[in-house]
Amino acid sequence: MLAAKAQYNLGNARKYFEEHLRVGDYYTEGQQVLGQWYGQGAEKLGLSGATRGEEFLRLCENLHPQTGERLTLRNKTTRVEVGQDGEEHQSANRRVFYDFTFSPPKSVSIAALVGDDPRIVEAHDRAVATALNQLQPLAATRVRKNGQCTDRTTGNIVAAVFRHDTSRALDPHLHSHCIVFNATFDAVEKQWKALQNHDMLVAQKFIENVYYHELARDLREFGYAIENKPRGDFEIQGISPALIEKFSKRHQEIDQKTKELLAKEPEKAKENIAAIRENIAHRERPPKVRDLALSRLQGSWKNQLTAPERDSLRKLRVHEPPIVHTPAAVAEKAVTWAEEHLFERRSLVNEHDIWRHALEHARGENISLADIQAITRERGYIRDQNKPARVTIREHLQREWAIVCAAKDGRFKFAPFQSEYQSNNRQLDDEQRRAVERIMASRGFVTLFRGGAGTGKSFTLGEVQRELQKTGRFVQVVAPQRQQVLDLESAGFDHVETVSGLLARRQLPRDAVLLVDEAGQIGGKQMHALLALAEDNHARVILSGDTRQHGAVEASDALRAIEKYSGLEPVELTNIRRQNPALARSLKEREQIKEYRQAVTEARDGKLTESFARLERMGAITQCSVAEQHEKLTERYLELAKEHESTVIVSQSWNEIHKVNEAVREALKRETLVGDKETVVAAFQPVDMTDAQKRDTRSYNENTVLVFNRDARGFKAGDSARLHSLTDTHLVVENENRVVPIAFKYLNKVTLCQQREMALAAGDRLQLKANGRSMENKKLANGELVTVKSLAPDGRIALADGRTLDKRFRQFVRGYAVTSYASQGRSVNHVLFCDSAAKGATNNQQWYVTISRGKKGIQIFTMDKEQLRDNITRSGNRPLALDVAPGLKDSRNMAVRRIQGKRGHFLHAR
Template sequence: MLEPDGFDDERIALGPQLASFEMLAIKQQCSLKDAQQYFKEHLSIGDYYTEGQQVLGHWFGQGAEDLGLGGVTHLDEFVRLCENLHPHTGEKLTMRQNTMRTDIGHDGLEHASSNRRVFYDFTFSPPKSVSVAAMVGDNPRIVEAHEQAVNEALRQLQSFAATRVRKKGECTDRLTGNIVAAVFQHETSRALDPHLHSHCILFNATFDQVEKKWKALQNHEMLAAQKFVENAYYHELTRALVKFGYQIENRPRGDFEIKGISPELIKRFSKRREEIDQKTRELLAREPEKAEGNIAAIRENIAHRERGRKIRDIGLETLQALWHGQMTSQENESLRKLTVNSCPASAAEENLAEKAVTWAEEHLFERRSVVHEHELWRHALEYARGREVTIADIQAVTSRRNYHRFDEHPGKVTTREHLLREWEIVQTAKEGLGDCHPLVGHPRPFNPQLDEEQRQALDALVSNINRVSVFRGGAGTGKSFVLRELVEQVRDGGRNAVVLAPQRQQVVDMERAGFPSPTTVASFLAKRELAEGAAVIVDEAGQIGGKQMLELIRLVRERNARLILSGDTRQHGAVEASDALLAIERHAGVKPAELHKIRRQDPARGQTLDEREHIKQYRQAVKLAASGKLDESFSQLDKMGAGVSCSLSNQAEELATEYLRLAEKNVSAVVISQTWAEVHRVNEQVRDKLKSNGLIGANDVTVQTLEKIDLTRAQKRDERFYPADAVVVFNQKVREAEAGAKGKLGCIVKAGVLVEVDGRFVTVTDKVLDKITVCRPHETQIAENDRLHLKANRKLASGDRVTNGELVTVKSVRPDGTIKLTDGRVLDSGYREFLPGYAVTSYGSQGKTVDYVLFSDSTVKPATNAQQWYVSISRGRRGIRIFTPDKEQLRENITRKGDRPSVMDLLAERYKNDWFYRLIERRWGKRAAVIMTRSRRGTRRAEKMRQKQNIAHGHARSVVRQSRSIGV
């Protein structure tokens, strides 16, 4: 099973999520009083050694110029803008002036809150090694390069400035491209460590050229482009550093450091961060209820409230002596020689901008069919960081690319390949509406175990007259039971039935459920063995991407076969680009057969009246989530006592305690976590709890396990993404390397990747990069009765198979390194792709069913959305507990959409117009136009067929019912 790595928050240094590695931090200021004091107390007072000097901030931005602001930032100008007044005339600037509002909260009470954002603080900070080289190494050129890089990043940020349009029924944002900003540069932290950084204060005002007035700044696009702006800053800074003779070490998480400055030295000069983190830990331990709030805000409060007094009588020379005194003579000498011993800057690389953009395209479009253009710029800059190419060069390349751009969605782009692929999928499904005879002409009587809803769904499927049909049902509605009956009906009717699923684990589950000879979609497409007129039945079809779906649909069309797609697009979709089933549901006009009744959370499972009532309420919460009522779903679970308020510091302990309680009752449970860092923490805590209570063996055996690094094909061709200790595992045979073989990266070559395996080099070409996985090794303790989560498909030496995603239990660990499982299988000593199996990600939990779900909320907003919530809460049969530090934040996070926009979503109705076909022909030639024209004829034909479909479908159903009633 190809499972994305989950949301890897990288915040693992502190245990609880306290640290952050973002070099562009963004805060908004909503308090007018605090904003007015900000200039006096924080910005104008310079670094804490300046002996009374002030930092002379400067104005920046087209908006500032329009207001007549330039040069040095003065207090009176700053304060007037905070008050929403013109800095010179004192007149009101934008419409909104009130600073407080009253809202009704979820508790039904009135709550006062700030009504107007005063400004946004965008703070640019280079990696610590840069501050060390600049300040301790006394290199003013770096300080100047930082300032220039900040200015370039702000120029890019300004292009995303927008305002809201709320006139004549419009409800959109309009780009304005102008900001009013004041920039203040600092060079140390309050702990007197070197800390070069710039505060860029963006006032909540922008000039709308269309309406000819100042309006509030809409920051949505600016925040969306944050990573691009951050990389613009990085790129300009590293270009300068390389010119100065420094060597740059780019890191896979997106940042960089200067080579030659040790991690120990970096940590030594990060005392302020360590101090804030320590005080945060102490506060959470002392007042755990505070952990229910936002941790970043708590850290900010601590940083502000408990900061030391400013020291103003220490000069720069004294500070440098202080810094050098904290270093060994060897460290001082190494710092001095950083540029002396560096290699000269390399010559400009030919076509670097083209190569960088091509890499970004391959990386992004592998898993998404629509991206924002600034995402391409961001990844292209990451690829070319420190090399001689400008941001303008990158942007010029993308402007020349033959992307399809969406007029209604400025900045979003797709490729010819993705547009034509999604188009053909949808149009083929449209062409097939009403195009066939009933799937089963003379069905036998239905299984009496089917209830009325299931019989109706099966009736709709066997009488279906479409080339492509859809069977939709929510989590736990019993789709598999109906599908198995459908397969039997198809075969009894004399038609070949091919049963498929996207992942190997799903195939194994279908085999256990009695499906005849299921196989994976990939394996089926590789062989292309399909009888004329057969029925292809696909379970979990929502996890098929556009590329495989198009291959499948084309093969079905060639063989005059039928395609039945079963799935739930409200759950996690495909890893590869395009949620194809969702596109068919939304745009092809295919009417699905549906199941709504939830059977997994069955009150009859309850052993007491109270438990039966509890399961009934739980089922209602899942039903609400399935219907898109996320807030009501959360309220239902909270009302029934499922929510457990806990701090981040003791969350894992609480989860472990609950897991132990359920294990002692001999019921099944799984912890569903939002990030991989959290999965590891919870696994460790749960295992310790089980071990201390004797539920797993006392004697640990240490084995080296391998954890997958989730990489795209483009990333596999980039050495940045291979850690020094990376292990390359072959999932399938490649040349001389057998499945399961392990090696080390040799180098990246033009043809692909060179891997050293047992002293021999194996070339893995670009075409077969999906046959290798890059892993990082870990030492893992296992013992009798340990739970393991297997992470790779493999045929074992015994002939047995293991599949990615399985949860298994250890019976014993043998001296030769093999691991015997309680089900009798034996993991070879070479099979080490597993981790403790007590906690999994939401994606990893999909398809699994347990008695109880323990949901672990890490408060990481990007890791939480509607799909993640629905999948997570629906895994249990009997109950769920939700462990969260902040209920209201979780309630808000789960309403975020998790599905990706498709090309067809953004095209909307435009593709029906003649000009669109002419545009495609001009842009991509006659071959594309032929596909489009054929599809258009199919669309027109489908419109006519759809009008007849209800009559034809009704007739087909009557024939089916008549056949069944006479026992044919």
């Protein structure tokens, strides 16, 4: 793997070198293993060969390694950090260096160091060097002169590489630290400046896969067989999980420390064990042991082996040589797979992402990165003129342009829905009434209706449907998700179904009105199909949504393309009604809700730092240590639960959600808000995969379960079957002693899941992860939050709302914490946000959606306020294919010929 970490503290940086980086973990007959300088920047500073301490430490202090003069302009600023004690401390803000650490899978370290194969160590060094050669060209610096606010690629780094061979527990652990200093030479300004490493971090997975591929290719040439894993890495076949665990003593040490703590403080057994382990790992790191003889270490490792384990290591290299395929054919197949995987959900990608996934798909094959790059050069991608490494395909560009042209060309095509219409509905306020009147007076094929979070958009749309029906028109209402359909039906809408349901039956009365709710979550393919269906039936379309919230899963945010390029002016609601001061129970709460509403307004309007600052002044942002985060969040959740306030927790990753869910549930059990009589069930959590991943055998493991959504191969809808084995064209599943091959072509009829054991009791909250029907034949919706009332001995689960889950329905997870995407459309009294400080997980859309869910309040728990403040200013908008197509707005006819390639109506061009 490739891990990246910034070092801010100068004192720690010095200590890092002295104790951790100066020499390797062993020496051979007294010869130390020194670090090596790397990079064009290092060469420019006169650095080459072995790393000397004086030079390294001068660079840590931002000094020229030869002259001792200051290197870059920026030197010292400070920031506030929360330490492990939970207290705030002033810390250095200048990044001293970045530590990029390359580590092979544990089985590779065992084969190299316990199996005594020095070729693997050499292969590791070569793979690291090859990966660094791809990392260096991504180096950049900020440009702030003459009012500019951009980045400039410099393509040079100053780095020192140190190889290590053991973990802190003295287990075999081959890895290399690449210390990249915070300095790069700007050839335009002719000076050394701070390094901007954004593109390096964006490409981190690409660099990791360059390293993995080069290493795996050498391993196969040495005679080792490799097995790719669903998590993205690989292991050497023949090295058992038990042996890997034996040489993972750091994990065992943490296990032991956890047991000792729980024995000493048994009350902690009711807390989140994962958080306790994480805190121990950070708090009790043993010092690095250095300068041990290799022979002594290897003797110790080999003494830990059993006779069968020794025998298995000896047999590792007796595999048949790999079958050699033509490099061009292998690269072609790998790139095609990568394109199918990426362009299913993204209309514009970085070219290095194609390289990354192609390398992963062809890992260990006899091809190089250059072979893959040769294929992509001939692909005919449409490239961003400003950033040529960003590419799209003609299919996406043509579809987005067809959608935009359908909306643009349809302006003034129809008579108004109703001339001189005036609303007399006294339940509408002035803004809502004007919105209804504007929609009724609209004349376009497409009418846009934008409503921000909590503005009463659904209530207004209900009035629109009723008024349109009065004119004799049939109004078909659709939404992307079944949960949204249920919400619309509950709100009184008629003729409601999912987008996919309507497109499957392809029936729409002539001259109907197609009212599309949550249109911002519809991708290019479905939007194109909806508009074509409407046009075929002389229907009109009303698109209701908010592109400032989360967009589509599939490629192309179609509503944003229409807003950005069609010239249509949306009818809009801006007054927020969700955060209503009238809900307050005191004057203080009333003022808090007013402030809260203003913070949501600022987030909607793009004033992210102002929104953050307002919530901070309100005391709504709690900064705490890793160990305290879940504890404080759980305490607040309990307080609200006891007050019977509806609450949702929003977190950023499924790993974090599982931790939060378990912590909250344990707290609820202690307070007897969840029953103590538990039943353990096998729950199925769907695994999100693209179609390309579903056809890739690496995507599966032994816990994979298939749940059938439709009848297929003798299975009924709702049946489940465990994965038995895999071939290149089939999944083989097992159910009740039946073994059945399922061809990949049937995978659109199944949901792929991972099985998790889950203890359930009365009062538990669940999030359903599939559509279905209850035993009473009532609808069940994917994403719906439900509460367990009781569990029957035969597996049925009675819900508090009167529905019952059949014993076959097991697609659910705990429902106290959800993703930001899953929270969209929900309205509760209070929202709690558990921030993981992960840069890639937070952006302006996530912030706006998350903080706007509550009616009364929000509380945010973060480990780093400053990092969170920075993260929320990142745009969550995915780039469109149209964004990189020059001249579309200025030269329409030329653009049409270029991207369509033939005449014919846009919506029906193929």
